[in-house]
Amino acid sequence: MKCEIDIAGLTKRFGxxxxxxxxxxxxxxxxxxxxxxxxxxxxxxxxxxxxWLDAPDAGRITLGDLSVDAAHATRAQILALRRRxxxxxxxxxxxxxxxxxxxxxxxxxxxxxxxQAKAAARADEILAQxxxxxxxxxxxxxxxxxxxxxxxxxxxxxxxxxxxxFDEPTSALDPEWVGEVLDLIRSIADGRQTMLIVxxxxxxxxxxxxxxxxxxxxxxxxxxxxxxxxxxxxxxxTRAFLRRVG
Amino acid sequence: MRPLDxxxxxxxxxxxxxxxxxxxxxxxxxxxxxLVLAAVLAIVRVLRVPVADSLVAVFISFFRGTPLLVQLFLxxxxxxxxxxxxxxxxxxxxxxxxxxxxxxxxxxxxxRGAILGVDRSQWEAAQSIGMTQGQLLRRIVLPxxxxxxxxxxxxxxxxxxxxxSLAFTLGVxxxxxxxxxxxxxxxxxxxxxxxxxxxxxxxxxxxSVGQRxxxxxxxxxxxx
Numbered sequence: 001m002k003c004e005i006d007i008a009g010l011t012k013r014f015g016x017x018x019x020x021x022x023x024x025x026x027x028x029x030x031x032x033x034x035x036x037x038x039x040x041x042x043x044x045x046x047x048x049x050x051x052w053l054d055a056p057d058a059g060r061i062t063l064g065d066l067s068v069d070a071a072h073a074t075r076a077q078i079l080a081l082r083r084r085x086x087x088x089x090x091x092x093x094x095x096x097x098x099x100x101x102x103x104x105x106x107x108x109x110x111x112x113x114x115x116q117a118k119a120a121a122r123a124d125e126i127l128a129q130x131x132x133x134x135x136x137x138x139x140x141x142x143x144x145x146x147x148x149x150x151x152x153x154x155x156x157x158x159x160x161x162x163x164x165x166f167d168e169p170t171s172a173l174d175p176e177w178v179g180e181v182l183d184l185i186r187s188i189a190d191g192r193q194t195m196l197i198v199x200x201x202x203x204x205x206x207x208x209x210x211x212x213x214x215x216x217x218x219x220x221x222x223x224x225x226x227x228x229x230x231x232x233x234x235x236x237x238t239r240a241f242l243r244r245v246g
Numbered sequence: 247m248r249p250l251d252x253x254x255x256x257x258x259x260x261x262x263x264x265x266x267x268x269x270x271x272x273x274x275x276x277x278x279x280x281l282v283l284a285a286v287l288a289i290v291r292v293l294r295v296p297v298a299d300s301l302v303a304v305f306i307s308f309f310r311g312t313p314l315l316v317q318l319f320l321x322x323x324x325x326x327x328x329x330x331x332x333x334x335x336x337x338x339x340x341x342x343x344x345x346x347x348x349x350x351x352x353x354x355x356x357x358r359g360a361i362l363g364v365d366r367s368q369w370e371a372a373q374s375i376g377m378t379q380g381q382l383l384r385r386i387v388l389p390x391x392x393x394x395x396x397x398x399x400x401x402x403x404x405x406x407x408x409x410x411s412l413a414f415t416l417g418v419x420x421x422x423x424x425x426x427x428x429x430x431x432x433x434x435x436x437x438x439x440x441x442x443x444x445x446x447x448x449x450x451x452x453x454s455v456g457q458r459x460x461x462x463x464x465x466x467x468x469x470x
Contacts, residue, residue, distance in 0.1 A: 051374050052373075053370050053373060053374060079376050079378065080376075082373065082374055082375065082376040083375070083376035085374075086374075086375075087371075087374035087375075089367060089370070089371060089374075091367055093365070093367035093368055093370060093371035094368075094371070095368055095371065095372070095386050096365070096368065096390060097386065097389045097390045097393075098386075106372075106375065106385065106386075107375035107376065107377075110377060110381050110385055111375055111376040111377055111381070152371075155371075155375065156374075156375075159375060159376070
């Protein structure tokens with residue numbers, strides 16, 4: 001099957017430090033891929049490059065008819081790429097001056113040019129989906145971490161993105177809120193949304209992902225179905241990592 | 247020692263009060279212009295716009311580094327010798343422009359600080375949903391920064407009102423100029439300047455009350 005998202009030779013350096021060293025990755029429509037690996041191996045940077053929060057130094061990202069070459073990306077291409085990739089942040093990063101509903105409608109009205117009414121109706125659907133139908137008028141400061149992260153996910157969902165990117169979505173949460181956020185991501189995954197998840201929750205990755213990608217040193221070391229990666233890892237580095245976290 | 251001529255002071259009050267609209271008018275126009283200019287300067291600095299950033303840094307350094315009176319004299323008496331077109335500018339306009347430039351430099355720095363105080367991750371979140379730089383500033387960053395900067399900006403406004411008294415040195419008859427003229431006629435300098443001082447004081451106190459009310463109000467809207 002054809003790739004929905006095709007990443008080729010993606011490279012990112014911070015100074016002399018090569019954080020991403022030629023990443024190739026193809027995501028099929030509806031595929032759910034979890035990226036695991038030691039800290040500082042470029043997992044989050046990969047996600048950030050796909051949303052152009054960090055500009056890659058080389059490589060190409062192709063999403064359907066949109067193909068962005070790092071060497072000569074235009075402003076319009078970058079904006080288009082961002083609209084088509086929803087990003088869920090580790091620390092939620094909600095707009096503090098907006099209510100939960102406004103956090104969700106902001107992209108629809110400001111970026112996509114929807115009317116307030118249409119965007120509000122869509123936001124209400126999403127609020128129901130994320131289990132916060134009654135908290136639409138709350139400001140982030142009045143919400144728990146779990147609720148804030150669910151709004152963060154709702155904000156990303158509102159874009160109807162081709163690809164949802166989750167950057168360690170539960171790492172900043174108090175343990176009591178992790179479950180509800182994972183449940184929400186699970187329910188989105190059930191809808192065959194293409195997603196790329198960086199996570200330290202191995203059990204979650206195993207259960208939700210169609211494919212596990214193990215990264216180390218800015219490269220993809222090994223990838224395959226969860227049963228294979230967790231049950232029969234081929235590379236020494238994968239084995240060492242899984243021993244440590246397992 | 248002679249007693250204060252209170253009857254004379256009471257006579258002066260309505261005369262000086264007559265110039266309050268001019269003083270407030272100059273202050274309001276300068277404040278509005280300075281706010282806009284300061285926001286632009288702050289954004290140039292925050293975004294590190296090439297070349298403009300350095301120019302703005304020099305602008306801010308100059309207007310914060312030299313006395314307002316010197317700036318007003320430079321602009322009103324000095325510059326026309328270089329640019330004859332400026333000769334036709336009247337004292338009020340010159341004072342307003344001078345006050346605008348001077349206070350925009352200070353206000354730019356506090357707006358810049360307030361912008362930088364907005365959590366960086368909110369910039370990224372705004373970018374991540376495809377907002378342009380202008381959209382994210384207008385919709386997300388500036389509304390939050392202005393809440394943070396408001397109390398400081400209010401202080402600058404109070405300072406600005408008092409600084410309009412310097413327009414008197416450019417030949418403008420505002421509150422201070424009017425008091426000076428009256429005193430020159432009556433020789434009752436103490437009475438005239440006391441009246442003008444008290445009127446400034448009352449104006450500032452009224453504003454301070456408004457400022458405290460505003461702070462309480464803004465604080466409630468988005469507590470964090």
